[in-house]
Amino acid sequence: MKLHQLQALVAIADCGSIRAAARTLAVSQTAVAKALRELESQLQLPLLVRNASGVMLTQYGRSLLLHARQMLGQLEQAQLELAHLRGQAEGQLRLGISPWMGMTLLPEVVLLFRQRMPQVRLEIFEGLMAVTLPRLREGTMEFAVGLVSALLPRPEFSSDPLFSYQMAVIARHGHPKQQCRSIHDLLDQDWVVNYPDANHQSFMNELFWQHDAHIAEERVQRAQSLQLMLSLMEHTDMVSYCPEPMLTVPMFQERITRLNLRESFATDTIGIVTPRNTQLGTAAQCFVDCLLQVVRRRSRSSKSEDRRLFDTLKVLV
Template identity: 40%
Template sequence: MKTHQLNVLVTIADTGSIRAAARTLDLSPAALTRTIRDLEADLHVPLVNRSATGITFTEYGRALVVHARLVVAQIAQAEAEIDAMRRAPAGKLTVGVTPWVALAFLSETTRCFLDQMPDVQLEFYEGLAGVVQPKLRDGTIDFVIGRLAPVTVQSEFRHVPLFVTHSTVVARRGHPAAHARSLAELTDATWLLPWDAGSRDSHAHILFRRYGLAEPKRIHYVHSLAIALAQLADSDMLSIFPWPLVESDMVRERVCALPIGDDLEETSIGIISRRGQPMSSVAECFVQCLRNVISDGVRSSDPDRRRLFHAIEVVT
């Protein structure tokens, strides 16, 4: 297998046809067809099914596309690394970010990073682990800032902890249960909770089981922070947010924390990357900027800024 063959395969998968891939690569459709046939001959298996309506990938083709994406991405990263050593860093950095982490820390981290590497193009994906991990796996994303499902910590991904934080119950201001002091008082409430496809059990099942309580009967799930905030602000639903998110200006204007005395879940946030693949100097710079933002916030003399970081324990 040759690099240009894998690049052709990935481009066909991304564009959906040989003609579209040919336009993207500025080559003729006939040249791409020959490339795929040569690759099939080398591997002794069919990679695509050809018909009058176009092509589809065989099971061999689909399997090879997954590996081809990683190879192509790794080569692009190597080229960017060499370019960075020769001159001012450029290229592109793609980061997956858990939504609440993005809202609490991302803008300041981005400013810090672009001050140091103004010629690097940034691309962000917002999503829970079940959304961004497939993109990390195929090389679309360079690394993820978020929570890693425990079952994969020691397998295909590497997880470097950044900080630990806790969560609290939130509701709209003036909610009838605004003065509740325990989860036991809230089992009859309607809940709106995040659902992470990377977790075996639901958020509510784990939380209420810990205190020997029955899981609430009325639970709805949400995959968007914006949707969650809109729903909470205009209803009597309850949710569970990490403390740094609760203390952010945008959220504090719309919901408030309930004075729950129970010790809710502890969340470890870290950098998730493909195991066995070194991070580029550009990625390392971004991670260091994030570390600096968090460390400076924890030690800040500004009470408003320090409030955002009061529930964070930095992992050294």
């Protein structure tokens, strides 16, 4: 297998057609089609099914695609490492970040990283681990700063904890149920939450079932972004559930409040998550170092905004 053949396979999978893949790779359609024919011939397996709407990968093509992405990602990291050793570090670093961290610590970390590696372009994915784990698995993301839980596939991924924090039930300021003191008083309310579909059972147990609170499941709506969740809470009487550090973000602090319920909820942990048995590249390690520097400095800061944030966090590094 040759590099240009793997690049052609990945481009076709991403673009959905040979024509679009050729544009992405800046080569002719003939060159892309030839690369795939040669690859299929070498493997003696069909990798693509061609139809009127474009192309689809066969089961063999999908299996090879995972390895092709990993190999191309490792090659990109190697090129970045060599450029760094030459004093000419450039390239792209892709990483995932937990939403509340994107609104608190991330801006300062990015500024520090840009000072140290100005030629490296960042691609940052905000989202839950359900968004980042597939990218880590296929090698298109080097690491994620996200939730470390029992649901993290331990054989595939390793993690280094950074913080732990409490989860909280929240509502808009002035909500009719703002003075409630038990989750049982909120079972007649509509909820809007941000969590991946695969976590439904654990989420329902964490918030309701462990407290012997049984809510009609049609009352629990899912929003695929924090901004959607916030908008629905602000313009309706929906209640929600979020990490306590989120309540220190000005845009949240001004619009929502924590409900002081007698029940205790989950303690979650945020950490650096990487594919197991892989080593962070130079740029990724630099980013992590910048993150740790910002965390240590701000955790000792006397500024009111830093104190509010770190009062909700237990630093584990």
